[in-house]
Amino acid sequence: MNRFVLDGLAVPFEDGDTLMAAAVRAGRYVPHLCWHPRLGQSGACRLCTVRVDGRLAAACTTRAAPGQVVENRTAELDGKRLMLLQMLFVEGNHFCPSCEKSGDCLLQATAYEMGMTAPRFEEFYPNRPVDTSHPRTWLDLNRCILCKLCVRASHEVDGKDVFAIGGHGIGTHLLVDSPTGRLGDSAFDDTDFAATVCPVGAILPKRRGFAVPIGDRRFDRAPVSAMAARSEAGPEAAQEAPDGPR
Numbered sequence: 001m002n003r004f005v006l007d008g009l010a011v012p013f014e015d016g017d018t019l020m021a022a023a024v025r026a027g028r029y030v031p032h033l034c035w036h037p038r039l040g041q042s043g044a045c046r047l048c049t050v051r052v053d054g055r056l057a058a059a060c061t062t063r064a065a066p067g068q069v070v071e072n073r074t075a076e077l078d079g080k081r082l083m084l085l086q087m088l089f090v091e092g093n094h095f096c097p098s099c100e101k102s103g104d105c106l107l108q109a110t111a112y113e114m115g116m117t118a119p120r121f122e123e124f125y126p127n128r129p130v131d132t133s134h135p136r137t138w139l140d141l142n143r144c145i146l147c148k149l150c151v152r153a154s155h156e157v158d159g160k161d162v163f164a165i166g167g168h169g170i171g172t173h174l175l176v177d178s179p180t181g182r183l184g185d186s187a188f189d190d191t192d193f194a195a196t197v198c199p200v201g202a203i204l205p206k207r208r209g210f211a212v213p214i215g216d217r218r219f220d221r222a223p224v225s226a227m228a229a230r231s232e233a234g235p236e237a238a239q240e241a242p243d244g245p246r
């Protein structure tokens with residue numbers, strides 16, 4: 001089997017694998033927010049940026065090749081990731097202590113992994129809507145990080161194209177395909193894959209708050225890197241079957 005070197009250790013890969021797919025299968029943690037094993041390539045968040053033979057590249061879109069030397073968890077790269085995370089936190093309205101997703105949030109867990117304990121930049125506090133029009137699911141755009149996972153899940157898996165990204169620059173936002181632009185008037189259903197794929201608390205089921213107590217959730221029990229290292233399926237296996245009822 002072909003192999004590349006990731007932080008000094010050999011990682012086997014199959015033809016067509018990206019660096020991310022091969023690393024996750026081998027139980028190696030590459031920080032990410034917009035990657036999911038069931039979905040195609042995106043490169044939206046750039047948190048998985050690594051050095052491949054000395055050049056920067058996104059691990060989720062770069063094909064693995066024999067003999068590649070890949071640097072992942074270096075001080076330089078983790079510093080860049082920390083900067084990206086700090087910008088994501090101040091760009092939205094992320095209040096972790098009161099969020100239902102706390103302890104099960106990939107953004108929060110990755111920030112802890114990178115050593116983030118407080119905002120670095122002045123917070124924007126944008127005025128974003130909360131859509132409660134759907135009978136079983138609510139959409140809180142205050143927490144959306146524009147990872148495009150719901151967009152891709154609705155298109156690639158559900159075949160509905162409920163979500164899209166619109167706007168430019170700081171005005172970029174998530175769109176819902178319905179006559180009113182509201183989730184309740186769209187083809188969205190709480191059984192869709194798009195209903196469970198959000199890495200933050202932007203898409204959540206109604207009437208199920210705190211079914212799993214804070215302190216008992218997956219990232220409360222172990223950091224995201226440790227979960228990847230002990231599971232051949234990587235951290236996204238837990239993402240597909242989160243704690244508690246949905």
